[in-house]
Amino acid sequence: MKSQNQTPSTDTLKDRTHERLQELILTGDLVPGSKLLETQVAARLDVSRATLREAMIRLSEIGLLVNLPFRGTYIRKLDRVDLQEIYSFRTGLEKMAFQFGWDKRDLISLADLQMRNERLCQTISDNDAFGAIMAELHLHDWCYELSGHSLLLQSWERLKPNLQFYFAMHQKAHDRAGPLRESHDEYIRLAKGDNLDEMLRHLEDHMQQGLQNTQSFLDTTSPG
Amino acid sequence: MKSQNQTPSTDTLKDRTHERLQELILTGDLVPGSKLLETQVAARLDVSRATLREAMIRLSEIGLLVNLPFRGTYIRKLDRVDLQEIYSFRTGLEKMAFQFGWDKRDLISLADLQMRNERLCQTISDNDAFGAIMAELHLHDWCYELSGHSLLLQSWERLKPNLQFYFAMHQKAHDRAGPLRESHDEYIRLAKGDNLDEMLRHLEDHMQQGLQNTQSFLDTTSPG
DNA sequence: GAGATCAATATTGTCGACAATATTATTAAT
DNA sequence: ATTAATAATATTGTCGACAATATTGATCTC
Structure with a gap:
């Protein structure tokens, strides 16, 4: 009865988290320049920190987020x-x-x-x-x-x-x-x-x- | 005596793993088209899977790796x-x-x-x-x-x-x-x-x- | 009271374990 | 013997906990 590998599970939680976080940034819900607390955001999106972190990496690569090692991740500033x-x-x-x-x-x-x-x-x-x-x-x-x-x-x-x-x-x-x-x-x-x-x-x-x-x-x- | 935030710890294990993995690919040590087994590679580089995964994401973004959800990550093919x-x-x-x-x-x-x-x-x-x-x-x-x-x-x-x-x-x-x-x-x-x-x-x-x-x-x- | 030094707290980095999915091996039916 | 269904295994996805680092707050010196 299961659809099996008909639909090869293209949706990972990481991807959906990526999408939702991007949405939050683009809506202005998270203000530019502000720091992103992983625990806090993970809780808000109801995912683990590890999953959130994987999603954040891609946004950092794009430039929407700025990651400073050991210091934190920030929303891009207007410049x-x-x-x-x-x-x-x-x-x-x-x-x-x-x-x-x-x-x-x-x-x-x-x-x-x-x-x-x-x-x-x-x-x-x-x-x-x-x-x-x-x-x-x-x-x-x-x-x-x-x-x-x-x-x-x-x-x-x-x-x-x-x-x-x-x-x-x-x-x-x-x-x-x-x-x-x-x-x-x-x-x-x-x-x-x-x-x-x-x-x-x-x-x-x-x-x-x-x-x-x-x-x-x-x-x-x-x-x- | 500690250098403190003089040197603000720019080196994360993830970054070094990223570098080393890229090296392995560019050396041809990992053959094009072949599948990357996370456990195996993580053991070889002596890091946890989570760390390896974070490093792999960036290489996937660049295009050196190709990630298929739930299926695995492959070395880019020559084309x-x-x-x-x-x-x-x-x-x-x-x-x-x-x-x-x-x-x-x-x-x-x-x-x-x-x-x-x-x-x-x-x-x-x-x-x-x-x-x-x-x-x-x-x-x-x-x-x-x-x-x-x-x-x-x-x-x-x-x-x-x-x-x-x-x-x-x-x-x-x-x-x-x-x-x-x-x-x-x-x-x-x-x-x-x-x-x-x-x-x-x-x-x-x-x-x-x-x-x-x-x-x-x-x-x-x-x-x- | 300003600045430095150290302890306490918070936050990020890393890890090992468990859950979900895919792949392989086995069995059954025709 | 070939194919379909099912069980067993392997692999990836996700999570919670611990370690390393940074930040904050308190104490001390001048």
Whole structure:
């Protein structure tokens, strides 16, 4: 009667703990810069310390947590320079993605892109701030999936939570803070077009604009 | 009398285990594709399973190990497509590094570059294959350090062990397999010059050549 | 009263044992 | 003899306890 190795048990407690802890960080439930007490967090998530520690390692690798041996693990702090690095690196990655994927575009994938943009516009119209963040990231996922480059995709998947972190903090600060409705119009237009260089050049602008938007709230919040 | 928090205990057993295990993989002591039995490896390294597991997670994140939940952890396999991805991604990263660092070059850093190249030539002359691998990687470290971009550097540090892995396997296959003595002459010349575009274009060729060299042995070894 | 020295507490690092799952060996049925 | 079902074994996942280190608090000296 058991499903046996039909479903080969892909879910470990460690993985679920990883997910839930990331959620807690991205929600802002755990405040940036604060120390994470293993016993306390383990109790809150109802897992053992060993399991929690395994989950935390991956978040430390990504950069959402910072681990100091024997000293403790801290939530990443908001920092202007870090944010700039995230964006400049992201720009480079996304340019790579478009270069790798440019010739792989077809009607199906372009229709997919169109859909992702429409979903983004929808969430913005609905005033669903969190949904808009997720929808924007999902829109940008497109080029990485298109590229068919697993290392590139992995790298983006590692970077994404950090972006999401800043987005969430931004959103938490002033609560009308998501992307603008027409912010991706040019992006989509060029992605559908046939001029790669123009697309790459636009990416710089697009990212710069995104950085400005996200960066703005850092002045008001943390003076350092 | 105790040094106290003068030296804030940066060394954990987990970290040393991580290093040693990576060493074992890169030496080819643990054969590609083979399964890693936790009890066995833990005994060999004289650490507990919990400690070993924490060390393995980081190696899995990098890609040197592949973890299947409840099934086990395996040494990465040699694969032609993977190697191509490593190289194409590396090309993109290194182009980024040169773009970020181009204006930061000065006499000191260029002298540093020169020294790294000389050391590489020296190890090649000495027929020190392993040393040559390390020296070549260290030469390429230069541009990432120059860029001053921590995310970019991190990304390179993650990719590097995988390259080293293929280099080591190559070297193990036919044992005269390191980089050629003059392979970096053009690279150095352009890095010292004032034409970024030319440098970037050369990078493509340089990497393509490196790929060809490293890739060659895959045919003879593993047919798949 | 400020600063240093040492004890007490809290927190992280490491370990060995148990539980859950997968793999292998055995048996039974056709 | 081949395949399916089941028992036995091996391996990974998870836990609670102990050891090592850091942090806090108290005591002492000047």
